[in-house]
Amino acid sequence: MHESGIALSLLEIIEQEALPYSGSKVVNVKLRIGKLSGVMPDALRFAFEALSIGGVAEGAFLDIEEVPLRIRCNKCGKVSASDSLFMVCPHCKGIEVKIIEGRELEIKEMEIEDGNQGG
């Protein structure tokens, strides 16, 4: 719902990281987005495309890895995938579970191209 705000935060990080490479263009950005993050990849792409115009990341591709929800049960110790978003261990029905993956909203790496060479 607030993907444009997230796109702006993302652009701030990208511009900060790209500072030492002035004259270069960011061409690819790898992101990890958890199923429970509430962010819709398509909406993020749309906002990013519009907001990146005129900046170092204009036209960059967002390479989005969607991270499924995984929980670890504190009772039986088993790790399980949860498609249903239920916080109950499917093995022992334990409710003391910890989310180990699925809430990510991370930038992993970005690829830059030297502006002088690439043209």
Next chain:
Amino acid sequence: MEIKVVKNILEANEVIASQNKKIFTEKGVYVLNLMGSPGAGKTTLLEKTVESLKDKTNIAVIEGDIETSRDAERIAAHGIPALQINTGGACHLDGNMVRKGIEEFDLDQLDLLIVENVGNLVCPAEFNIGEDDKVMIISVTEGDDKPLKYPLMFQVSSVLLLNKIDLLPYLDFDMERFLSDTLKVNPKLRILQLSCKTGEGLSDWTSWIEDRLK
């Protein structure tokens, strides 16, 4: 050339939120982040809560809305400090907005700060503001299917207030389904049923706050 970054995109907010939390802890202020849909009864709940607690507790309220200062005026009418933050379009409060807001209060004189977030069942759940607990309020008129449709807010909250239970006789709200779905997405969630209109169940809520203040 590939550059490793590995950063949480919301990190800037997380940093500010944890600074806020530190300030609140140092000043001994217990902070609640109240979230729920437009019309769930957030402001009415706050009015009832303030009335019930203001004689024994030093309370202040921050009202988050996209526009207008109506909610802060409603709260200030009860004789406690209330500040309106207008997000100017943003669908949630963030750590920075709350940071600016608390500059308006003398935190040394407060025991309890309640922050009413923007009416929205999705976005506020993602942004910490430095609170001790998140509280979600939902009304029975919103339907019994919400826990599975909007799981994140149910998952991050410590307590869920199910409001407007006086209307249950007129609705097809399936309580059993609602409670069982809620406990599937957050088995540890404390659920309190109440009606701000009749006052039923409100004392369970204010007792819950008082326990936290101890």
